[in-house]
Amino acid sequence: MSKLKIAIQKSGRLSEKSLELLKDCGIKISTSSRKLRTESSNFPIEVLFLRDDDIPQYVEQGVADIGILGENEVWEKAKDVNTIRQLGFAGCKMCLAIPKDEVYTDLSYFEGKKVATSYPRILGNFFQDNNINVKIEEIGGSVEIAPSIGLANAIFDIVSTGSTLLTNGLKQVETVVESQAVLISNKNLETEKQAIVDRLLFRIEAVKQSSENKYILLNAPNEKLEEIIALLPGMKSPTVLPLAQEGWSSIHTVIKEDTFWDIIEQLKAFGAEGILVLEIEKMIL
Numbered sequence: 001m002s003k004l005k006i007a008i009q010k011s012g013r014l015s016e017k018s019l020e021l022l023k024d025c026g027i028k029i030s031t032s033s034r035k036l037r038t039e040s041s042n043f044p045i046e047v048l049f050l051r052d053d054d055i056p057q058y059v060e061q062g063v064a065d066i067g068i069l070g071e072n073e074v075w076e077k078a079k080d081v082n083t084i085r086q087l088g089f090a091g092c093k094m095c096l097a098i099p100k101d102e103v104y105t106d107l108s109y110f111e112g113k114k115v116a117t118s119y120p121r122i123l124g125n126f127f128q129d130n131n132i133n134v135k136i137e138e139i140g141g142s143v144e145i146a147p148s149i150g151l152a153n154a155i156f157d158i159v160s161t162g163s164t165l166l167t168n169g170l171k172q173v174e175t176v177v178e179s180q181a182v183l184i185s186n187k188n189l190e191t192e193k194q195a196i197v198d199r200l201l202f203r204i205e206a207v208k209q210s211s212e213n214k215y216i217l218l219n220a221p222n223e224k225l226e227e228i229i230a231l232l233p234g235m236k237s238p239t240v241l242p243l244a245q246e247g248w249s250s251i252h253t254v255i256k257e258d259t260f261w262d263i264i265e266q267l268k269a270f271g272a273e274g275i276l277v278l279e280i281e282k283m284i285l
């Protein structure tokens with residue numbers, strides 16, 4: 001039986017989360033820091049540990065069938081691959097930044113300036129779309145140092161907390177694009193491998209759904225049941241069970257993590273008591 005080859009980052013910002021995702025999908029992988037290829041003992045998958053920059057090329061060529069990497073690298077490398085799912089981690093922005101004492105008005109500031117970056121394609125396309133002429137200075141890393149050593153007037157790089165910019169005397173002036181980790185795949189997968197990708201995607205969906213939702217249980221006075229149920233859509237609809245104490249019911253349902261606090265406040269206002277909120281291990285719709 002053929003195995004699906006998945007490329008993940010060997011070490012860096014994506015490595016731990018990529019392995020964690022596979023583990024949450026019930027896929028067992030034994031890792032040792034020096035082994036660059038390993039097979040799962042319970043799922044038809046082989047893991048290749050690579051530099052993230054190389055993953056688009058390997059997936060395009062079919063050396064790896066699928067890969068996990070930042071969408072920023074997918075755009076930058078512009079290889080012929082399919083992006084099949086956003087994975088919700090390694091979220092960051094790609095921004096233009098300039099020395100903090102400079103006066104910034106708008107994009108025309110960059111006309112004729114030199115900008116240092118490790119992402120020349122994304123940046124080049126952005127300035128071209130905005131009809132601004134800049135000189136792009138491509139460097140491999142430590143981009144934030146460029147203005148202070150006279151290599152460039154500005155930089156274009158990944159920003160998350162903003163602390164690297166701050167500690168290097170820079171300020172963010174434009175966000176060009178937002179990125180997160182994605183799953184990419186080769187465009188011509190054999191049917192058998194596509195079936196394994198589909199099994200993996202099904203599991204990823206269950207893992208993502210569970211992390212975005214909470215299971216809640218609460219006691220509600222029967223005279224407010226209608227109002228409370230209206231607040232709680234659930235997967236189909238909430239489960240309502242009578243309590244031993246007359247006039248009260250127990251309600252069980254699933255709610256979205258991001259609406260959670262708003263809903264809890266409204267439930268309390270309708271007289272709900274004994275509200276329990278539980279993590280969901282896996283969720284299959």
Ligand SMILES: Nc1ncnc2c1ncn2[C@@H]1O[C@H](COP(=O)(O)OP(=O)(O)OP(=O)(O)O)[C@@H](O)[C@H]1O
Pocket residue numbers: 009010011012013014050051052053069070071072073090091092158159160161179180181
């Ligand atoms: N500060 C950050 N916060 C969140 N995500 C980030 C941050 N920095 C980078 N990323 C995301 O993680 C990816 C990998 O970042 P990392 O710094 O590990 O890359 P790298 O140094 O190019 O690694 P490699 O050695 O594999 O080439 C980036 O392409 C981006 O998608």
Ligand SMILES: O=P(O)(O)OC[C@H]1O[C@H](OP(=O)(O)OP(=O)(O)O)[C@H](O)[C@@H]1O
Pocket residue numbers: 013141142143144157158159160161162163164165
């Ligand atoms: O806004 P912040 O939270 O400070 O994060 C931004 C920094 O993180 C990334 O570098 P990383 O630390 O991964 O090092 P690298 O340049 O060696 O890849 C990125 O290239 C920025 O320099």
Ligand SMILES: [Mg+2]
Pocket residue numbers: 051052053
């Ligand atoms: Mg890299």
